[in-house]
Amino acid sequence: MQRAFERIDHFVVQHMSENATPGLALAVTSRDALLHVATYGFADLKARRPLTPDTLFEIGSISKSFTAIALLQLREEGKFDPQAPVTRYLPWFEIQTKFEPTTGHHLLSHSAGIPRDRDDVYFSRYAVYALRERQTGYAPGTKYAYSNIGYQMLGTILMEIEKQPHAEILRRRIFDRVGMKSSDPVISFETHKRLAIGYIPLYDDRPAHSSHPLVEAPKFEYYAGDGSVAATPADLAAYLRMLLNRGAAPNGRVLNEESFALLIQPVVKMDEKNFYGYGLWSREEDGHRIIGHSGGMVGYAAQLLGDLDVGIGVVVFVNGPGSPGRVAEFALQAARAALKGTELPPLPEPDSSTRVENAADYAGTYTAPNGKTLTFEAAGDQLFLLHKGERIALERRGKDAFYLAHPAFEHSLLRFGRDKDGRVVEATHGSDWYAGEGYTGPRAFPLPSAWQAYPGHYRLMNPWSSNIRVVLRKGKLWLVAGASEEELVELEPGLFQVGTEPTAERLRFDAVVEGKALRANLSGLDFYRTLIP
Secondary structure, three states: OHHHHHHHHHHHHHHHHHHOOOEEEEEEEEOOOEEEEEEEEEEEOOOOEEOOOOOEEEOHHHHHHHHHHHHHHHHHOOOOOOOOEHHHOOOOOOOEOOOOOOEHHHHHOOOOOOOOOOOOOOOHHHHHHHHHHOEOOOOOOOOOOOOHHHHHHHHHHHHHHHOOOHHHHHHHHHHHHHOOOOOEOOEOOOHHHOEOOOEEEOOOOOOOOOOOOEEEOOOOOEOOOOOOOEEOHHHHHHHHHHHHOOOOOOOOOOOOHHHHHHHOOOOEEOOOOOEEOOOOEEEEEOOEEEEEEEEEEOOEEEEEEEEOOOOEEEEEEEOOOOOHHHHHHHHHHHHHHHHHOOOOOOOOOOOOOOOOOOHHHOOEEEEOOOOOEEEEEEEOOEEEEEEOOEEEEEEEOOOOEEEEOOOOOOOOOEEEEEOOOOOEEEEEEOOEEEEOOOOOOOOOOOOOHHHHHOOEEEEOOOOOOOEEEEEEEOOEEEEEEOOEEEEEEEEEOOEEEEOOOOOOOEEEEEEEEOOEEEEEEEOOEEEEEOOOO
């Protein structure tokens, strides 16, 4: 096993260098015992204080499985029925809907059709109450759409049934049984004394890049059911050990077999290979059942990953940029191979973001309706934009999407579009659209005159959702936030659905003065137009 840990060490050092990660901690556990804890980098960059195994990290949405487990325990006691309407436990809950009532099952599996976030609300009870101002986007149980509000609602139900604070319930029902003695079920200012300092990029209005300076993340308390836990690597490994033992723990069972089966059941499809259950996702991989969950807080990210068949698992934390999921996947492969006595996986090659295997697909000149052009040149497996005498390397950010590290382009990703035959025929960047040499479609796009009021940059003083941009491009409105981009579909004048698939997310514009909307409300969050582009 030592060789596996050494290989993991090499990959972690490589990964942290590529991503400018301040600090990383990980733990590896079997069903029977903690096998390995390692820490790298700093808990405090300014003081050069290194991480230690006792340092706490906010684990974000991994906390959702804690809330789910506590509710499943109540189900065992006959106090909670996942199939019952939410109003059985919260009689004051309302949401505008034409569909069947929302149940705990829908909330636990992220299939309730309710909005994702309400990050301007400090206490989850009001976030739940405020759903009466929103409407469901689709019939419950028919589609996966991640919702933090859903788990805030579940945490509220848990407290209503138990008549105790959420933190006390988690400590009594889970922490004490598992042996999580050094972790906190609530993130308070006292917790921050033991937390690694979280770091975020200085620029909050553009896709992140490893060259961007880091600043300390704002500190705040958090005690809702979707993300309230702060843990050490060894403590979260103890929790994972309970999961690898299907609910059994040193101080008594946390869940019986029936409840554990409900926890990891494949309720709704998330993507091509993963299914969401109750607070955990799972997948089948080479005959192995893999369970896991990621977590993100402001300045922190985490990953829990376990192989139920082999009985091995990994937890990984970072206090800034980096991909704990990528590290956890490699660490799980290495530890599993060592446990089974098979060959260790090769060390992944350094991630070269400027390597574009199909660079020639994008080469050529693209022209905007106003005559502005972009010219791209392929050189082997690299792609360059020729701009005012410079050759700017394009960095991959997903399928047909690229980042350009240049002041004129870094606020948005550059995206290419293909025709029905798969040929690249157009490019977009922010509000600009460019037709390629092979483009044969229309070049003029009519649009409602009222839409001219909506494009702009809108801000909210919130550490989670600080700003959005709305751009008008090719006859459509688009919502741009960091590296994400979604089309807006008008439902009525001034009101838009976010995305072309059924969803509960809505964007409403109002306060139009001199032809410009001054406010954009995104599913309950008020963003205000800023003069900063």
